[in-house]
Amino acid sequence: MTERFQRGSLSARFGRPVVKLVLVLTLVFLAFPVVMTFVSSFASDWFGVFPSGFVTIQNWEDVIVGTGVGADVAVGSSLAYSTGLALGGVVINLIVGVPIAYAVARYDFWGRDWVNVFAILPLAPGIILGVAFLRTYPDLSTSGIALIIGYSLLKAPYMVMAVQSSFQSMDLQQIEESARSLGASWPRTFLTVIVPNARTGIIAGSIISWTLAAAEFNFSYIVYSRGTPPLAIFLFNNITNASFLNAAAAVSVFFLLIALVTVSLQIVGNRGTIRRV
Amino acid sequence: MAADQVSMGTRATGAVRTAVGSVVSPTSERQREIRRIVALCLPFSVLLVFSGVFPLTEMFRISFSESRLVTEGFTLEYYRTMVNDPYYRNIAFNTLWFAAATTVASISIAVPVAHALEKYALPAKSVILTILSFPNSLPGIVAAFMIIILFGNTGVFTNLLAFLSGQSRIDVAISTGVLGLFFAYLYSMIPRALLLLRGTYSEINTDAEEAARVLGATPLQTFRYVTLPQIKPGLIGAFILVFRTGLAIFGTVLILKGLLVWTLQIDRELAQGFNIAQASAMATIWFVFVFGFTVFALRYTSAEVSI
Amino acid sequence: MAKVSLENVTKRFDSTVAVDDVSIDIADGEVMGIVGPSGCGKTTALRLVAGFETATDGTIRYDDEDVTPVPPENRNVGLVFQSYALFNNMSVLGNVTFGPKMHGVGKAERRERARELLELLDIEELADRDPQTLSGGQQQRVGLARALAIEPRILLLDEPMTGLDAKLKQTLRQELGQLLDDLGVTTLYVTHDQEQAMSMCDRIAVMNDGHLEQIGTPAEIYEEPANEFVAGFIGTANLLDATVTDGRISFGFGDVDAPDGLRSSGDVTVLVRPDDIRVGDGEGDAAVEVTNLFYQGEHIQATGTLADGQELTLQLDRSLTNVETGDTLSVGFDPETLHVIRSTK
Numbered sequence: 001m002t003e004r005f006q007r008g009s010l011s012a013r014f015g016r017p018v019v020k021l022v023l024v025l026t027l028v029f030l031a032f033p034v035v036m037t038f039v040s041s042f043a044s045d046w047f048g049v050f051p052s053g054f055v056t057i058q059n060w061e062d063v064i065v066g067t068g069v070g071a072d073v074a075v076g077s078s079l080a081y082s083t084g085l086a087l088g089g090v091v092i093n094l095i096v097g098v099p100i101a102y103a104v105a106r107y108d109f110w111g112r113d114w115v116n117v118f119a120i121l122p123l124a125p126g127i128i129l130g131v132a133f134l135r136t137y138p139d140l141s142t143s144g145i146a147l148i149i150g151y152s153l154l155k156a157p158y159m160v161m162a163v164q165s166s167f168q169s170m171d172l173q174q175i176e177e178s179a180r181s182l183g184a185s186w187p188r189t190f191l192t193v194i195v196p197n198a199r200t201g202i203i204a205g206s207i208i209s210w211t212l213a214a215a216e217f218n219f220s221y222i223v224y225s226r227g228t229p230p231l232a233i234f235l236f237n238n239i240t241n242a243s244f245l246n247a248a249a250a251v252s253v254f255f256l257l258i259a260l261v262t263v264s265l266q267i268v269g270n271r272g273t274i275r276r277v
Numbered sequence: 278m279a280a281d282q283v284s285m286g287t288r289a290t291g292a293v294r295t296a297v298g299s300v301v302s303p304t305s306e307r308q309r310e311i312r313r314i315v316a317l318c319l320p321f322s323v324l325l326v327f328s329g330v331f332p333l334t335e336m337f338r339i340s341f342s343e344s345r346l347v348t349e350g351f352t353l354e355y356y357r358t359m360v361n362d363p364y365y366r367n368i369a370f371n372t373l374w375f376a377a378a379t380t381v382a383s384i385s386i387a388v389p390v391a392h393a394l395e396k397y398a399l400p401a402k403s404v405i406l407t408i409l410s411f412p413n414s415l416p417g418i419v420a421a422f423m424i425i426i427l428f429g430n431t432g433v434f435t436n437l438l439a440f441l442s443g444q445s446r447i448d449v450a451i452s453t454g455v456l457g458l459f460f461a462y463l464y465s466m467i468p469r470a471l472l473l474l475r476g477t478y479s480e481i482n483t484d485a486e487e488a489a490r491v492l493g494a495t496p497l498q499t500f501r502y503v504t505l506p507q508i509k510p511g512l513i514g515a516f517i518l519v520f521r522t523g524l525a526i527f528g529t530v531l532i533l534k535g536l537l538v539w540t541l542q543i544d545r546e547l548a549q550g551f552n553i554a555q556a557s558a559m560a561t562i563w564f565v566f567v568f569g570f571t572v573f574a575l576r577y578t579s580a581e582v583s584i
Numbered sequence: 585m586a587k588v589s590l591e592n593v594t595k596r597f598d599s600t601v602a603v604d605d606v607s608i609d610i611a612d613g614e615v616m617g618i619v620g621p622s623g624c625g626k627t628t629a630l631r632l633v634a635g636f637e638t639a640t641d642g643t644i645r646y647d648d649e650d651v652t653p654v655p656p657e658n659r660n661v662g663l664v665f666q667s668y669a670l671f672n673n674m675s676v677l678g679n680v681t682f683g684p685k686m687h688g689v690g691k692a693e694r695r696e697r698a699r700e701l702l703e704l705l706d707i708e709e710l711a712d713r714d715p716q717t718l719s720g721g722q723q724q725r726v727g728l729a730r731a732l733a734i735e736p737r738i739l740l741l742d743e744p745m746t747g748l749d750a751k752l753k754q755t756l757r758q759e760l761g762q763l764l765d766d767l768g769v770t771t772l773y774v775t776h777d778q779e780q781a782m783s784m785c786d787r788i789a790v791m792n793d794g795h796l797e798q799i800g801t802p803a804e805i806y807e808e809p810a811n812e813f814v815a816g817f818i819g820t821a822n823l824l825d826a827t828v829t830d831g832r833i834s835f836g837f838g839d840v841d842a843p844d845g846l847r848s849s850g851d852v853t854v855l856v857r858p859d860d861i862r863v864g865d866g867e868g869d870a871a872v873e874v875t876n877l878f879y880q881g882e883h884i885q886a887t888g889t890l891a892d893g894q895e896l897t898l899q900l901d902r903s904l905t906n907v908e909t910g911d912t913l914s915v916g917f918d919p920e921t922l923h924v925i926r927s928t929k
Contacts, residue, residue, distance in 0.1 A: 011498075117575065156324065177634070197673050215416045222547070254419065
């Protein structure tokens with residue numbers, strides 16, 4: 001026993017380094033290709049281990065202005081189109097997601113657990129829902145409306161979860177009852193007291209569900225038929241048809257978008273914590 | 278017997294009428310509360326019906342249709358094809374083992390990573406967290422592109438291996454093989470598993486772990502006997518959700534094509550001659566399987582879905 | 585302000601009865617306390633008065649108006665919760681003006697009213713603060729100001745002091761008691777803390793297991809508890825088995841004169857408070873062997889065994905600090921402090 005304490009067990013000696021090694025390898029696996037993509041988007045060619053011929057903005061120009069061949073649309077129109085579609089999805093998500101998150105967080109009712117499961121687990125993934133939409137709403141597919149309502153169903157769980165995490169930090173019953181005892185009707189209580197108090201979660205949920213809708217590929221790919229391609233389709237066209245470095249630039253545009261969203265989420269989160277102190 | 282049924286029927290109708298009545302014009306606070314719950318759940322239910330239940334039902338119906346483009350007649354032809362044709366059986370087998378293997382791999386990696394994040398003092402932790410959660414926002418096609426960057430014909434590792442081994446790059450590129458696809462799945466699934474496991478890890482009672490260490494347990498024993506039992510429900514929950522994710526992957530495999538899985542074949546049915554009925558039948562099987570699997574797993578295991 | 589009454593009110597949840605045939609009349613301007621252990625139905629009673637639960641049976645009246653079916657937002661009740669439940673999306677002033685705004689009071693008037701209340705509660709400098717930045721005591725005052733701003737017909741306080749530290753509790757108790765007296769607002773005060781209720785309320789209703797056990801002034805409840813439960817719940821009580829015969833109370837350890845006018849006879853339970861027992865003056869009615877001593881600063885609490893094996897709790901003053909466990913003390917009972925509360929048969 002004394003001996004064991006002196007030498008330490010195998011796991012005491014090697015456990016931590018092994019776990020840390022897994023962490024480091026994971027980080028490299030996830031981050032390295034992102035960095036390489038971004039770096040190579042400024043290179044003029046990539047034949048060796050690393051890209052070369054820096055710095056050129058030709059790839060970015062091709063993406064932003066459009067090349068006129070192959071994946072010929074400029075990123076701007078796709079981005080604008082997807083922004084609009086995803087915003088439509090977010091509006092629907094707000095209307096459906098905030099109330100059901102409140103119902104589950106505030107009230108106790110028969111079947112609540114299953115309602116919760118349905119609200120936070122996607123019913124069907126993009127590709128399955130896409131096939132279902134093809135058959136059911138063939139006329140809506142070209143107008144973008146099908147994309148909007150599809151996005152809103154697919155991304156509603158993220159809105160519900162974000163809002164629920166805000167609700168969980170509030171004493172909902174006492175807040176609701178205080179407002180009502182002061183003379184506010186229940187709908188007014190919900191709109192003027194409950195919703196504003198959960199704004200951090202609502203903003204975070206909106207940003208997350210917007211991003212994921214803008215990035216949704218599987219559903220868009222099946223349902224999209226013609227016209228301006230949504231952003232994810234634009235990326236797909238670049239990855240499959242354009243030159244490798246053009247594709248890197250297109251994916252980099254998307255990375256910048258995600259980075260922007262991440263930063264804004266952190267700002268929202270920080271404001272939340274400052275107010276909580 | 279018949280009279281019994283009738284009276285039960287009337288009683289049921291009466292109960293429904295009372296319930297509906299209390300929602301429309303409530304008289305007690307509890308009835309008003311029920312009305313509120315109904316009102317709060319209504320928007321979501323409407324969305325669920327119009328963009329979920331109704332399209333899925335239509336999909337279900339056309340999968341039995343004798344005509345190709347409209348729902349007409351009744352045939353089990355498409356389902357018979359899937360059962361009898363070894364081609365489809367092979368795809369189903371591929372899909373299941375591949376999703377299971379990637380799930381096990383990604384959770385095996387996510388557990389030590391979550392452990393390190395929760396227990397160790399790490400430098401630049403917010404950067405680490407950002408890197409680990411970043412891929413959650415990426416669509417599968419971008420994950421596929423990341424694998425091309427690493428293991429494609431001109432990929433970084435491909436070049437490195439070619440340089441070290443002296444073989445041609447095409448010979449050592451693995452991105453379009455099964456192994457490349459495996460890594461691409463992990464690229465999406467590790468961050469997802471991590472998201473689920475971090476929620477579980479944050480709820481661990483660390484006092485018990487410290488007590489175990491004080492009593493002489495090694496770190497591994499502590500993990501085995503104290504930590505693992507605590508994260509078990511979360512771990513099972515993560516298995517269920519990550520496995521679902523694995524089954525649903527489509528964009529990644531559409532680009533890399535390393536293995537013919539169920540979702541890719543659904544697309545092929547549509548792309549090659551728009552066989553919507555066969556695609557619907559395949560989608561229906563997928564949906565029923567995953568839905569049943571989820572309900573069953575959440576009901577009959579100690580799984581906890583904490584996000 | 586109004587008088588408020590519960591008339592034979594019963595509230596059932598599925599199979600459990602939370603409030604069982606309770607009647608309480610609260611006079612205009614009175615501070616009524618409801619005390620009892622957790623789960624006794626006191627919170628349900630408050631929620632019935634507020635309107636958050638609808639009575640299964642019985643009637644709730646404000647003045648003579650039957651409000652049983654009226655929803656809470658139309659009852660005009662002021663409510664202060666244990667967590668204060670301030671609205672974090674509004675400033676302190678926004679919180680206090682919220683109620684008047686809902687009642688259609690004009691902007692200038694409601695700000696004026698809010699300022700007055702904040703001044704009354706001595707927190708006027710907090711008006712523009714974010715509620716999340718306030719201390720517990722400040723939040724409680726804001727909660728109170730918010731509830732009073734609607735000029736409620738009845739003020740409902742649900743454990744408003746739990747969660748504050750002992751010292752602050754003491755100060756707030758005095759201030760709140762004074763304030764309620766000054767304002768003359770009808771108040772229902774629900775707490776599990778009988779000491780708070782005793783010091784703040786005009787009358788107290790003691791509830792247990794959904795039933796109303798007794799209702800009366802703090803002195804009545806303390807001096808003349810209706811039954812063993814009330815005696816045990818309010819203050820420290822010795823409950824001794826005895827038999828009454830011919831003006832004498834016979835305990836297992838000896839006899840004592842019965843208080844004047846005692847009507848019961850036969851087997852009874854006798855309540856005697858520790859501070860009413862004379863200790864160590866030589867000519868006692870009984871001897872107690874001390875088993876435990878608890879030093880409590882201002883006095884010493886002792887428990888001991890009587891000759892017949894019954895337990896007795898005593899209060900020793902500080903001149904008796906030399907008493908040790910195992911000592912025998914002689915104790916004396918004054919007939920007027922003995923309270924016969926129940927025949928055991």
